[in-house]
Amino acid sequence: HVMPSNGYAALTSDWDSFWTRNLKMRIEDCFSIPTTLVPGRTINMLERVTKDYCRTFQFTGKLKEAVNLSSYNYLGFAQSTGPCADAVEEVVHTYGLSSCGTRLEAGSSDLHTKTEELVAEFMGKEAALLVSMGYATNSTTIAGLASKGSLIISDELNHNSLVFGARLSGAYIRVFKHNDSADLESVLRDAISQGQPRTHRPWKNILVIVEGLYSMEGSIVKLPEIVELKKKYKFHLYVDEAHSVGAIGPRGRGVCDYYGVDPAEVDVLMGTFTKSFGAAGGYICANKEIVDHLRLVNHSSVYGESMSPIVLQQIYTSMWSIMGRDGTGAGQERLSRLAWNARYLGSNLRKMGFIIYGDRDSPVIPLLLFNPAKIPAFSRECRKRDLAVVVVGFPATSIVASRARFCVSASHTKEDLDFVLRVVSEVGDILGLKMSSRQALEM
Numbered sequence: 285h286v287m288p289s290n291g292y293a294a295l296t297s298d299w300d301s302f303w304t305r306n307l308k309m310r311i312e313d314c315f316s317i318p319t320t321l322v323p324g325r326t327i328n329m330l331e332r333v334t335k336d337y338c339r340t341f342q343f344t345g346k347l348k349e350a351v352n353l354s355s356y357n358y359l360g361f362a363q364s365t366g367p368c369a370d371a372v373e374e375v376v377h378t379y380g381l382s383s384c385g386t387r388l389e390a391g392s393s394d395l396h397t398k399t400e401e402l403v404a405e406f407m408g409k410e411a412a413l414l415v416s417m418g419y420a421t422n423s424t425t426i427a428g429l430a431s432k433g434s435l436i437i438s439d440e441l442n443h444n445s446l447v448f449g450a451r452l453s454g455a456y457i458r459v460f461k462h463n464d465s466a467d468l469e470s471v472l473r474d475a476i477s478q479g480q481p482r483t484h485r486p487w488k489n490i491l492v493i494v495e496g497l498y499s500m501e502g503s504i505v506k507l508p509e510i511v512e513l514k515k516k517y518k519f520h521l522y523v524d525e526a527h528s529v530g531a532i533g534p535r536g537r538g539v540c541d542y543y544g545v546d547p548a549e550v551d552v553l554m555g556t557f558t559k560s561f562g563a564a565g566g567y568i569c570a571n572k573e574i575v576d577h578l579r580l581v582n583h584s585s586v587y588g589e590s591m592s593p594i595v596l597q598q599i600y601t602s603m604w605s606i607m608g609r610d611g612t613g614a615g616q617e618r619l620s621r622l623a624w625n626a627r628y629l630g631s632n633l634r635k636m637g638f639i640i641y642g643d644r645d646s647p648v649i650p651l652l653l654f655n656p657a658k659i660p661a662f663s664r665e666c667r668k669r670d671l672a673v674v675v676v677g678f679p680a681t682s683i684v685a686s687r688a689r690f691c692v693s694a695s696h697t698k699e700d701l702d703f704v705l706r707v708v709s710e711v712g713d714i715l716g717l718k719m720s721s722r723q724a725l726e727m
């Protein structure tokens with residue numbers, strides 16, 4: 285088996301055949317929550333009934349109480365009660381559910397324009413384009429920024445939507461080691477000195493694509509180093525903030541906010557609303573010229589249904605709250621709570637002797653299981669103890685770096701996290717996952 289450049293392939297047939305052929309396990313055994321993760325809507329529908337997204341989970345068809353550490357509900361805006369739910373309910377009565385058209389036809393409303401303006405302001409950019417699906421935002425935008433004769437340089441762990449978008453563009457693609465700016469520089473040097481393969485002509489343009497926060501690793505992009513390289517090598521920079529927007533930075537505005545980098549240093553800030561905002565879809569923020577160009581060439585926007593009014597309202601209300609415009613301070617409280625929760629869970633797991641990947645400020649916390657045989661056991665033992673987690677293995681990770689991935693939310697209470705720590709500690713003892721302090725020192 286060869287590791288694909290993007291691990292998300294693991295969630296498809298490769299994963300299934302790998303396990304069934306090689307380890308005689310059924311795919312259902314490998315995930316603690318197989319049926320709910322795939323049709324994500326099921327969770328939302330149930331959540332409407334059960335009210336609390338962070339504490340109720342459906343395990344293979346049966347609804348039961350569990351602490352949910354597996355959803356990207358970073359700020360808790362996916363909860364079915366609160367200001368978002370109220371505002372969305374109102375919009376259903378005024379705008380309905382569907383926009384019934386594309387942006388360039390009859391699918392534009394004042395809600396689209398005002399939400400785009402708010403998103404652009406939030407990200408510190410001149411303009412924004414909203415697309416109904418996060419995956420499609422990447423996969424259909426990149427072709428509008430690079431084409432045959434362009435060079436795309438991509439982090440080796442970039443999300444499948446970025447890989448797919450880069451391939452669709454027809455540009456020449458080079459990959460650099462994950463979050464390694466020295467390797468990025470050597471790829472840049474090499475590519476620039478050689479020009480295009482065959483012709484040796486200079487590249488039409490160079491686009492470097494990275495993510496803000498890598499959701500399988502918990503690593504935050506080394507943005508300041510990349511910005512330095514950008515000044516030296518004059519490329520365009522595209523940052524996918526699916527997991528970092530609303531999740532990091534003192535004002536929740538993603539990696540630029542986190543490092544205090546001026547958003548003007550990044551040409552394209554892309555993100556999704558499916559995580560911190562508890563909504564759906566994606567955005568592209570850039571200068572007006574780029575956004576106007578993308579309005580005409582982004583196929584999802586030109587040929588696909590525009591964002592639904594209720595989704596727009598969910599985005600608007602949650603972002604308004606994060607920006608503190610509702611005057612309650614609740615948005616800032618969510619940000620602080622998330623930051624505290626992420627550090628609390630991560631540092632206590634480390635103290636217990638688990639190997640935890642990623643940055644200390646990351647709300648995604650990967651816990652190493654190493655041996656792939658421990659994947660089903662870990663999820664099953666957690667599930668028995670009412671803890672819902674996602675587990676990941678080959679080919680999403682290398683064969684020896686199987687892991688469980690915890691997603692912390694601002695809606696988790698300290699009691700929830702203490703419960704998680706107790707359960708994970710117990711399961712860690714059963715499966716021999718903790719390192720002794722001597723082993724830790726030897727690492």
Ligand code: PMP
Nearest residue numbers: 417418419443445524526556558
């Ligand atoms: N980019 C990244 C980095 C992602 O992790 C994801 C999905 N988790 C997407 C894009 C696609 O977003 P969506 O799920 O909102 O379609």
